[in-house]
Amino acid sequence: MAQKATIIVFSGDLDKVVAGFILATSAASMGMEVSMFFTFWGLNVLKKEGGLKKSKGLMRRILNIMNRGDMNRLPLSKFDMFGIGRWLMKKLMKESKIPTVEEMMTMAKSMNIKIIACTTTLGFMGIAKEDLIPEVDALAGAATYLDNAKDSNVNLFI
């Protein structure tokens, strides 16, 4: 039986998302079955560029204006300073030949890493299925995550 790893990507911060993808792709390259479960701010990684298609009520519109962004526009958890920090980190990653989040997503998909979006948080944040990038394999809830995690060797919450 293959060894397994699951990663919950709760954070939408560039540095944490990059850590998640490095761990996920490393695990997959070692032959592990890997799934990444994106929830809360981590859903920003899965949002299409250009904002949500439909707005559903004033409060969700406000949330989505504050929480705008996609995999190419994630803030840094520290020293972001209105974008200077993330710009700096992207530059340094590029110089060190670390793939971008977009490239990591492509790698992840080619390695059969399952990309899952959390239904519960999609719902209350007002993000619809059509707002998500096609790389998403499934929408699922905590039960699906746990069913997977209980047989996994490594489970991380990022």
Added chain:
Amino acid sequence: MAQKATIIVFSGDLDKVVAGFILATSAASMGMEVSMFFTFWGLNVLKKEGGLKKSKGLMRRILNIMNRGDMNRLPLSKFDMFGIGRWLMKKLMKESKIPTVEEMMTMAKSMNIKIIACTTTLGFMGIAKEDLIPEVDALAGAATYLDNAKDSNVNLFI
């Protein structure tokens, strides 16, 4: 033997605490034995409304003024903006029929989820047993947590 899950709730942020309770109650509803270990800022979830009974020295008083709050007054990890963000999130959770933290705690207790408060951090933060809500099952240290975690299928640090 029942499958087990442990969740360390280090964070006292509303969004992370909600994620912790959703995972914990989902695991319990799947028949897993679940314990939640609250430590550091996560202890705010377990504090009674209205602040601490006794103050123990100036520095602890300062800490507890800065770190005031209970399960109904947790800030958001992002976009809190002096309370606007948390207000917005609570509204959206309610609209989506996601239980409040208070309701999740009641659910957790009815599902036999163990609610544990970390003795070490209680001590240095100056929080006494009588400052905690009655839902707390035990005060315990890292050794108790680890003893539990080493036989668990899923261990998360939130």
Added chain:
Amino acid sequence: MAQKATIIVFSGDLDKVVAGFILATSAASMGMEVSMFFTFWGLNVLKKEGGLKKSKGLMRRILNIMNRGDMNRLPLSKFDMFGIGRWLMKKLMKESKIPTVEEMMTMAKSMNIKIIACTTTLGFMGIAKEDLIPEVDALAGAATYLDNAKDSNVNLFI
């Protein structure tokens, strides 16, 4: 076969680092084989006092000025307020006889806890081997971490 625990220290915040060391030393004192894998901001714990020896390009210099610090100068994740919060927390920890990070590192080493620095993040942050404290046992990547974690009872991402 000994039971094992791994802790990824992604955060460089005093409170999270302390939580990591308390868990690690407790696990070791229970006879578990423990490794701590420091990455991203967590690398600050492993940096020698006094800043990096060589600077490598303007952008890394800027990053390292923003991200200066060592195990004795870690900020708090909340209420840091330009150093007041961390000063307060250190005072309270001392009063409660909780060891400092420096003392915890010494304890960890005496308990055979493996201290590992992440090569990938060292590289892009421009931190060289000679910038690290001698307590570091190895520089290694995600594959080494995962190889360890897949046989461990407890894996946490802090």
